[in-house]
Amino acid sequence: MKFILVGLLALLPFISSSQGILNPHDAEGYHCSAIVVDGDTIPVIYYDEIYIWGNKSFRNSAESKQWERLVRNVKKTYPYAKLAGIKFNEYNQKMADVKSEKVKKDMMKQAEAELEAQFGGELKELTNTQGKILLKLIDRQTSNCSYDIVKEFRGRFRAFFYQSFARIFGYNLKVKYDPLGADADIERIVLMIENGSI
Numbered sequence: 678m679k680f681i682l683v684g685l686l687a688l689l690p691f692i693s694s695s696q697g698i699l700n701p702h703d704a705e706g707y708h709c710s711a712i713v714v715d716g717d718t719i720p721v722i723y724y725d726e727i728y729i730w731g732n733k734s735f736r737n738s739a740e741s742k743q744w745e746r747l748v749r750n751v752k753k754t755y756p757y758a759k760l761a762g763i764k765f766n767e768y769n770q771k772m773a774d775v776k777s778e779k780v781k782k783d784m785m786k787q788a789e790a791e792l793e794a795q796f797g798g799e800l801k802e803l804t805n806t807q808g809k810i811l812l813k814l815i816d817r818q819t820s821n822c823s824y825d826i827v828k829e830f831r832g833r834f835r836a837f838f839y840q841s842f843a844r845i846f847g848y849n850l851k852v853k854y855d856p857l858g859a860d861a862d863i864e865r866i867v868l869m870i871e872n873g874s875i
Contacts, residue, residue: 744862752866753807764792765819810863813860824851827850
């Protein structure tokens with residue numbers, strides 16, 4: 678597979694020159710970076726990172742069902758994690774210029790109330806497994822575990838309280854996302870969702 682990919686990339690300059698690399702909207706042609714190698718000018722075009730996986734193989738039907746369940750759970754929770762990442766950055770920017778701790782607390786209470794009103798009902802319907810996956814995906818999107826987010830925005834006491842309460846239901850707000858280890862399957866599913874293959 679690597680040889681085919683390298684061969685196609687090697688042929689790319691010849692293919693593009695034979696078809697003409699003209700942009701119909703630009704009389705001067707397509708502009709890109711280039712390097713000169715032994716007097717030849719070679720266009721350099723950067724592509725987005727791509728991932729190639731073989732078909733997932735399973736030892737038995739139970740393993741296949743477990744994979745399908747994981748795909749379903751990640752698909753259900755990933756949009757919430759993306760939203761959490763967006764909101765986290767949004768609130769960080771809003772609070773960056775605020776000096777008063779009281780104003781910050783009021784802003785966070787308002788944000789919490791807005792999120793609760795908008796998504797509270799949906800999030801309460803998540804299963805225990807989906808909740809655990811969501812916590813990991815929030816860490817993936819924000820580079821902060823849920824405990825650190827609560828501690829940063831609502832204080833150490835509130836974070837400790839939420840962590841203690843979450844432990845009763847089998848959650849750990851301090852869980853970190855491990856895309857190359859324990860969470861490799863979740864990472865694979867997320868990347869497949871992002872590139873539209875599932």
